Amino acid sequence: MPLGNHTSQFFANVYLNELDQFVKHALKAYPYIRYVDDFVIFSRSKKELEEYKQRINLFLQETLRLSLHPEKSKAYNIRQGVPFLGFRIFPYHKLVRKSNLMKFERKLKWEQRLYKEEQISREKVVEHLEGWMAYAKHANMYKYQRDLLRRFNKLFPIRHTVQIIHSKKMRNFYRKVYASKVDFSVQKTLLLVKKGLSISEIAKERNIKEGTIWRHFSNLIEHGQLAVWKILPRKKILAILRYIKNGEESLSSIKERISFHVSFDEVECVRAYVRFKEKIAQKNKLKSEEPHGKTMGHQERLKHRS
Numbered sequence: 001m002p003l004g005n006h007t008s009q010f011f012a013n014v015y016l017n018e019l020d021q022f023v024k025h026a027l028k029a030y031p032y033i034r035y036v037d038d039f040v041i042f043s044r045s046k047k048e049l050e051e052y053k054q055r056i057n058l059f060l061q062e063t064l065r066l067s068l069h070p071e072k073s074k075a076y077n078i079r080q081g082v083p084f085l086g087f088r089i090f091p092y093h094k095l096v097r098k099s100n101l102m103k104f105e106r107k108l109k110w111e112q113r114l115y116k117e118e119q120i121s122r123e124k125v126v127e128h129l130e131g132w133m134a135y136a137k138h139a140n141m142y143k144y145q146r147d148l149l150r151r152f153n154k155l156f157p158i159r160h161t162v163q164i165i166h167s168k169k170m171r172n173f174y175r176k177v178y179a180s181k182v183d184f185s186v187q188k189t190l191l192l193v194k195k196g197l198s199i200s201e202i203a204k205e206r207n208i209k210e211g212t213i214w215r216h217f218s219n220l221i222e223h224g225q226l227a228v229w230k231i232l233p234r235k236k237i238l239a240i241l242r243y244i245k246n247g248e249e250s251l252s253s254i255k256e257r258i259s260f261h262v263s264f265d266e267v268e269c270v271r272a273y274v275r276f277k278e279k280i281a282q283k284n285k286l287k288s289e290e291p292h293g294k295t296m297g298h299q300e301r302l303k304h305r306s
Contacts, residue, residue: 012036015064022059027052033084040084049075086135093140104132112155122156189216190225214265222272231269236262240270247275 013036023032023041029052033040043049053073060066081088086100111128114120129152136145192202203210220226228237243257254267 009036018063019056019060022063023052023056026059027055035085038085040082042078046075087139094138096136096139096141108155115156125156186216186219189213190220193217193220193226193230211265214268218265218268218272221269222275224276228269228273232266236266237270237273240267241274244271244274247271247278 016034016037019039020032020034023029023039029041029043031042041049041052043052053068053075057068057073060068076082078091081090081095083089083097086097087094088097107128111120111125115122115125129148133145133148188206189202192205197205199210199213202213206213217226217231221228221231239260240254240258240262243254249271251264251267251271254271255262255264258267
């Protein structure tokens, strides 16, 4: 049965339920955390932990016909970090283990080589990178993730516009790439928005003007980090959109055509939304020319062979 299969995880939890009962009721060890076959027990005494280890190993051998891994079952000082589920967990933060980080970097380097040789598609690399980012986001590695997204376009440049594929996965990935270009101050505003604070509350919390908060909103919307629908009423957004020809148009020219009451800040946010949509559309243009591109490439190969 494959290790990643949900059925294998279910049966692992059923089988190891007896271990849970033994640790909680016989050893009375607390706190105790287990995820499939990885578990952690906390204690103020190293001697007590070593005793737990011996009793658990004996129980596993006699009852479940299992045994603890001799090298991976150790007592750690929590200040030095405890390895668990691919992370090294400290009292107030956690990091991806160096071995896992190096493994990912080696695979990324190998994919770069395959991409240069046209043996792997850009979208395939994105799928791998998306999975890694979903895993790494649980650690306190914001700077590394931001640097990784910045490196991506350099390591895997777009060769042809036909490489861009219409897919939700690609759109979400570009949102993350754009996120690396957003200032840290703007990201602070985004965090407060997600907590449900209003514009006036955010301005008071950060001790900055409400006009600055509106500029942060437009920046976040343009980079796909914040939905304009969460800032303005839907009817007002749709009404303003009718008067915007493109994202490069000036605010004053847009405002002059609007007959109803609306502020410059609101117009700027809707224009930022148009700009973001234009960026995505630009990445996806010429999709209809893909069959023609493939045909030309095939003809060129035939000529080369002849």
